[in-house]
Amino acid sequence: xxxxxxxxxxxxxEAVAPAIVDSPAAGQENVRxxxxxxxxxxxxxxxxxxxxxxxxxxxxxxxxxxxCFRLAIEWTQITLLGASLSPSFPRVVLAPTIAGIxxxxxxxxxxxxxxxxxxxxxxxxxxxxxxxxxFGTVIGKxxxxxxxxxxxxxxxxxxxSLLMGAGIASLLGRSLRLSxxxxxxxxxxxxxxxxxxxxxxxxxxxxxxxxxxxxxWSAGVLGAIVLAAVSSVVxxxxxxxxxxxxxxxxxxxxxxxxxxxxxxxxxxxxAASLLLLKWIVYARPKMQALPRWTEYFQxxxxxxxxxxxxxxxxxxxxxxxxxxxxxxxxxxxxxxxLLLAALKLLVTGFSFLSGTPGGLFxxxxxxxxxLGGAVGSIEHYFFPGLTATIGTFALVGIxxxxxxxxxxxxxxxxxxxxxxxxxxxxxPVIISTMIAYGISRAYQKVPLFDLLARQDGLLLPSxxxxxxxxxxxxxxxMRTDGVLVAEPGEHIVEVARRAEANPEAALxxxxxxxxxxxxxxxxxxxxxxDAARTTTPIHAKSKGPIPYLFRDQGLAExxxxxxxxxxxxxxxxxxxxxLEGILTLADTLHAFxxxxxxxxx
Amino acid sequence: MSAASPSTVSDESPRIFxxxxxxxxxxLALVVLLALTALFSRMYHKKIHTLADAMFAxxxxxxxxGQVKAALTDYRNALAYNPSNPLFQLHLAKALAAAERGExxxxxxxxxxxxxxxxxxxxxxxxxxxxxxxxxxxxxRYYQGAIYGEWHSDPIAMxxxxxxxxxxxxxxxxxxxxxxxxxxxxxxxxxxxxxARLKIVAQLLLRTQQWNRALEVHRTLLAADPNDEESLxxxxxxxxxxxxxxxxxxxFDRLPRERREQPDLAYRYDMTRRIFAADPFLSGLSAxxxxxxxxxxxxxxxxxxxxxxHQTGQSLEQSPPQTDxxxxxxxxxxxQQDWAPRYLERFPDRLDAAMAYVFSVxxxxxxxxxxxxxxxxALWLLGRSRSVVNQ
Numbered sequence: 002x003x004x005x006x007x008x009x010x011x012x013x014x015e016a017v018a019p020a021i022v023d024s025p026a027a028g029q030e031n032v033r034x035x036x037x038x039x040x041x042x043x044x045x046x047x048x049x050x051x052x053x054x055x056x057x058x059x060x061x062x063x064x065x066x067x068x069c070f071r072l073a074i075e076w077t078q079i080t081l082l083g084a085s086l087s088p089s090f091p092r093v094v095l096a097p098t099i100a101g102i103x104x105x106x107x108x109x110x111x112x113x114x115x116x117x118x119x120x121x122x123x124x125x126x127x128x129x130x131x132x133x134x135x136f137g138t139v140i141g142k143x144x145x146x147x148x149x150x151x152x153x154x155x156x157x158x159x160x161x162s163l164l165m166g167a168g169i170a171s172l173l174g175r176s177l178r179l180s181x182x183x184x185x186x187x188x189x190x191x192x193x194x195x196x197x198x199x200x201x202x203x204x205x206x207x208x209x210x211x212x213x214x215x216x217x218w219s220a221g222v223l224g225a226i227v228l229a230a231v232s233s234v235v236x237x238x239x240x241x242x243x244x245x246x247x248x249x250x251x252x253x254x255x256x257x258x259x260x261x262x263x264x265x266x267x268x269x270x271x272a273a274s275l276l277l278l279k280w281i282v283y284a285r286p287k288m289q290a291l292p293r294w295t296e297y298f299q300x301x302x303x304x305x306x307x308x309x310x311x312x313x314x315x316x317x318x319x320x321x322x323x324x325x326x327x328x329x330x331x332x333x334x335x336x337x338x339l340l341l342a343a344l345k346l347l348v349t350g351f352s353f354l355s356g357t358p359g360g361l362f363x364x365x366x367x368x369x370x371x372l373g374g375a376v377g378s379i380e381h382y383f384f385p386g387l388t389a390t391i392g393t394f395a396l397v398g399i400x401x402x403x404x405x406x407x408x409x410x411x412x413x414x415x416x417x418x419x420x421x422x423x424x425x426x427x428x429p430v431i432i433s434t435m436i437a438y439g440i441s442r443a444y445q446k447v448p449l450f451d452l453l454a455r456q457d458g459l460l461l462p463s464x465x466x467x468x469x470x471x472x473x474x475x476x477x478x479m480r481t482d483g484v485l486v487a488e489p490g491e492h493i494v495e496v497a498r499r500a501e502a503n504p505e506a507a508l509x510x511x512x513x514x515x516x517x518x519x520x521x522x523x524x525x526x527x528x529x530x531d532a533a534r535t536t537t538p539i540h541a542k543s544k545g546p547i548p549y550l551f552r553d554q555g556l557a558e559x560x561x562x563x564x565x566x567x568x569x570x571x572x573x574x575x576x577x578x579x580l581e582g583i584l585t586l587a588d589t590l591h592a593f594x595x596x597x598x599x600x601x602x
Numbered sequence: 603m604s605a606a607s608p609s610t611v612s613d614e615s616p617r618i619f620x621x622x623x624x625x626x627x628x629x630l631a632l633v634v635l636l637a638l639t640a641l642f643s644r645m646y647h648k649k650i651h652t653l654a655d656a657m658f659a660x661x662x663x664x665x666x667x668g669q670v671k672a673a674l675t676d677y678r679n680a681l682a683y684n685p686s687n688p689l690f691q692l693h694l695a696k697a698l699a700a701a702e703r704g705e706x707x708x709x710x711x712x713x714x715x716x717x718x719x720x721x722x723x724x725x726x727x728x729x730x731x732x733x734x735x736x737x738x739x740x741x742x743r744y745y746q747g748a749i750y751g752e753w754h755s756d757p758i759a760m761x762x763x764x765x766x767x768x769x770x771x772x773x774x775x776x777x778x779x780x781x782x783x784x785x786x787x788x789x790x791x792x793x794x795x796x797x798a799r800l801k802i803v804a805q806l807l808l809r810t811q812q813w814n815r816a817l818e819v820h821r822t823l824l825a826a827d828p829n830d831e832e833s834l835x836x837x838x839x840x841x842x843x844x845x846x847x848x849x850x851x852x853x854f855d856r857l858p859r860e861r862r863e864q865p866d867l868a869y870r871y872d873m874t875r876r877i878f879a880a881d882p883f884l885s886g887l888s889a890x891x892x893x894x895x896x897x898x899x900x901x902x903x904x905x906x907x908x909x910x911x912h913q914t915g916q917s918l919e920q921s922p923p924q925t926d927x928x929x930x931x932x933x934x935x936x937x938q939q940d941w942a943p944r945y946l947e948r949f950p951d952r953l954d955a956a957m958a959y960v961f962s963v964x965x966x967x968x969x970x971x972x973x974x975x976x977x978x979x980a981l982w983l984l985g986r987s988r989s990v991v992n993q
Contacts, residue, residue: 058628065632065639072646084653085679176624240643244686250709251716323682330709332678392709 049221052183056190056225057232059173063166063194064236067158070143070165071199071241074158077151078319086315086323093153093311097304097318100152104145104300104357112141115358119164121454123192123214124461132171132184134191139168142358149300149357153307153318155348157363159199163206166195166233186222189214190229197230198237200362201245205416206230212409213450216464246366247326249421250392262387263397263429264436266376270398271440273342273372274405277365278445278452280350285456288354296356303355307348317344320363325370325399331391333371335378342371361449365406366399373398393429396421400430405437408448408465413438473556478592479571479582486511486580487520487538496520496538497529507568507583510538510545515577517570518545552581556589563589654683658690661697670701688714695727704731722751726764733771741771742780762791762799769806782810789815797826804836813843831861842870845987847877848884876980882953883988893946896956899981900941903963906978907931910971927966934959961985 081096082088088096108115114122114135119142126134146161170191174184189210197206207230211218288299310317316324328338349364377394381387396417404413417430447455447463454461485506487496500508500522508520521542528541548562549570563569563586573579661676677694684690691710698707708731714724729744745768753760765788772781785806792799800823807816820837823830838853854862854871862871878884880902882895907927911918916925923929939945941956964982968974974982 058632061632062635065635068639069635069642072642075646075650079649079653084657084683085675086682087675173624173628176628177621240639242686248685248713250713323678323685326681326685327678330713331706332709390709390712 048180048183052179052187052225053228055173055177055179055187056194056229059166059170059187059191060194060197060229060232060234061236062169062173063162063191063229064198064233065240066139066143066165066169067162067195067198067233068237068240070147070158070162073143073147074151074320077147078153081152082318088153088311088315088318090312093315093318094305094308097153097308097311098301099304100148101154101299101301101304101355101357102297104149104152104154105297107141107145107148108300108356108358109296112137112145114138115141115145116356117358117457118450118453119160119162119167119360120192120213120450121457121459121461122164123167123188124450124454125459126167126171126188127185127214128461129459131181132174132186132188134164134168134171134188136168136172139165139172142168146358146360149352149359150319152304153311154300154304154352154357154359155307155317155319155321155345155364156352156357156359156361157320157366158360159196159362160360161358162199162360163192163195166191166193166198166229170194170229186219186225189222190225193226194229194233198233200416201234201237201241201243202416202419203227203230203234204419205412208415209409209412212412213407213464216462216467245420245422246322247329247420249329249396249423250331250390252390252393252396252423253388253425259387259389260429260432262377262380262384262389262394263433265380266373266394266397267401267433267436268440269372269376270369270401270433271405271437273346273368274365274402274437274441275444277346277349277368277406278441278449280346281353281449282445282452284350284354285453288356289456299355300352300357303348303351303357306351310344310348314341314344316341317348317367321345321367322363325367325395328370328374328395329392331374333374335375335382338371338375338378342368342375345371362403362407365402369399369402370395371398372402389429393426396426397429397433401433401437404434405441406449408438408441408450410434410438473592474552475550475554475556475559475571475584476552477595478556478559478588479550479552479584480588481582483507484509484568484570484580484583489537489539491537492534493525493532493536493538493541494529497525500525508538509568509570509580509583510543511578511580512546513578515549515572516546517549517572518543519547519566519568549577550584556592559584560586560589650683654680654687654690657683658693661693665693665697665700670697673697674701688717692723692727699727699731699734704734707731718752719747720752722748722753722757722760722764725751726767729764729768736775738775738777742768745771758791762788765791766802766806769810773806773809778810781806782812785810785812786815789819794822797823801832804833808836808839811843813840816840817844817846829856831857835861835867838867838874839870842874845983847874847881847984847987850874851878873980873983876977877984880977880980881984882957889947889950892950892953893943896941896946896953896960897943899960900938900956902977902981903960903967906967906974907963910967913971925966925970927963927970930959930962930966934963957985957988961988 081100082092115138122134122138126132142161142164146156146158150156150158167188168191170187171184174187179187192214193206193210196209197203200206207223207226210226211223215222291299307318324341327333328341333341345364345368349361349368352359353361374391374395376398377387377389377391380394381391399420400413400417403416404410407413413434414427414430417426418424448465451461451463451465483503483506485496485499485503485508487508487510489510489512496508500506508522508525510518510520512518520538521544524542525538528536547566547569549572550559550562551574552571553574559569563584567585569584570580571582571584573581657676657680661673661680664670664673664676674694674697677690677697681687681690681694691714695707695710695714698704698710708728711724711728711731714721715728718724725744725747729741729748732740732744745764748764749761749768765784769781769784769788772778772784785803788806789803792803794800800819804816804819804823807813807819817837817840820833820840823833824837827833834853834857838850838857841847841850841853850870851874854867854874857867861867880895880899882892882899887895907918907930910927911931914927916928918928918931920928921932923932937955937959940952941959946952946956960981961984964974964978964985967978968982973979
């Protein structure tokens, strides 16, 4: 691997030399020299290390901004809806409606980029605009989303938080003149920081960024993502405390038979996530097709509808974490849980489709918890022997809907474990999430974020598709015939005889295990007729040593190794002297051209 | 959503300063943001704690006013602003339990228990829910957890109360055997100078039929207040059950007539009187009176045996005797003449044998025909107490 670029030194080397003097002026000079020396040390960090250090700074910034954002939402909510969980009648309708008009005005005239999915905006920054996230969007997301969520719109703070993190990271990266490559990667770093602080779950945030934004376990950026996520969570906890978004009651899994109960939850969760997906898929283009002037009133209309529902069911307003907490503690009967899940699904659609800025993570968590609780309650009714509490089902339900709706199964599993702090949950969560994920995939081919991007006219890389792309390895392309291996002690006449018998075969000379040379066929044939008894292939013209491959290496990697070599040996990992085949450029291209049908055959 | 193109990036990029300056600005911005966040956070926390406390106080007021539903809403609101506050959780759980929503309360309590497994208060609430659900094993476990758990104020008194509640629960479930050791433990943890608690202990001892211990406690209580009706009644009951009819009668006599005639005492008082009227071993009786009483007892036993034989369709004269009643009856038949009143008066040593015969007949009759009533019952009880004394 090539050396990473070194950040340019801006301090003259002469100025770094320490000066030992006694006078006050000289003392000042000494201080200055030390300062410059320190600056020199800092700014001559390799960019990789500098990037890691920057990730911590991004994390701290993001953590602070997310804390302020959450406080802003709470303040807005208390101011607009009152302190009670059940707001009084005129407020519950007026607050989201009037706030909806303000939100629309701000989103249309002041912060034109605040609408839409933050995840897709980060992906757009990464894949389209070289990591550029306008800082105005950060400010816009902060104020507009705080107003929207605080007024009772059924949206969450996580998606805006992750974009704010990405925006901060982007600003810092540009200001510090990072390389293009790092600038492109810095947005996901900020995303992880923002999401981790919003969720108070660093592992889930890291996994989400890998699973949904980057799509690969890139070692180059993983360290920075982890550092940013951890530092942002530490910062956030310093102000808001270590408690997770809701308290999870303790639970245990009594026996393997109980996993069937969670499988049923997986089916229900898959169906619910599909319903929410289809609802958005169906209605969003229709909403976008409405005349432009209606955009001024769409958030207000959504607010009005939510407010009207909120008169009777205020639980569905806002992010709803306090309600999730109550559901976790078995505070609702199954009929109410089911009703709340259905209503939340409806009002989330209203809020999101109206173009009100905000995230879908919190509503997903809400619906999942309610649905899980309802399924758990119903199962308890029919099977009173079940040991799992309603809270356990609600918790697993969160992961289930997350996997089905957002299509991030690994994040979903770890999120539940991270939120509950209990590894006992892993088996039920895996079963339930995988079923929901499978159902969602079977009936909705394009995942939510890709779909939203396409509806917005962007063709962002689909992480899910990329994850499932067939990756070719050397074994898929290599040939086991068409090669002759000569030994250094072999008589050249024998080699020539074999070469004449196989005119198309490549001639490889095995000097020692792991050292292969490419013999010049013509020269072998030229030397053979007059060769003495001691003439061996070593005396013929050859090129080498040539690099060799292993059958499990990726074809892309093999292409890099191949360079100008016409053929590369494929050796055994157990015995470097053993040739398993050869790879040529033509073979490689042929493998890439293979159709899935051919591949199956 | 729109995304900027690379060219736009350069156009909109902030002015490029030196890295040093940017880093210094970063640090400054961080300090400012940190200070602002700290300020906002402090203001916010102050506000929500004020709100939470106000709602909690409102909840307590509602609860005291008997408005459980309103209290639940207030506690929930308080918890929404301070979710990890164990006091709020506990009050919400208590309010839920009071509203007969035990399962919902249980969930919060289990959460609290996982955080502080030694909390006496949480264990007690869980025990109450388990008791309400008739889950004996869980109730026992949580009550024990509460007894040996942590209590912030007056732990000794709290543990005493919990144990008392456990005893009540066990007795209400009819688990007398399980309750007995708990009541003994309660007695041992009750100070002798606390009559209010001693009375409770005495009642529990009575309910667990630990007559000796109960009598002892009642004596202690009566030493402090000789006219305490409950102690006199309890003492009389214990003495009666222990066969100490003299003591029982002494306590009965000190009770007002109305109290003696109450259902819990009326039967025992009546029996004690009958025993007193029939007992030939009472001190102070003349030889003639003793002989008369024994003769009366013999006649009574004779009648009881005949009635029982008639009732069960057997002949007392059957030879050889087949049943206990026949055997016992025939053993004394030949001695009837020796137990004539004039001989009994003249030979007081025959009293014991005669009464032993009476008691045997009463026992055999009771075994064959069920518990006796009235004077026969009195004789049977007397016989039982004599045998206990003899043993």
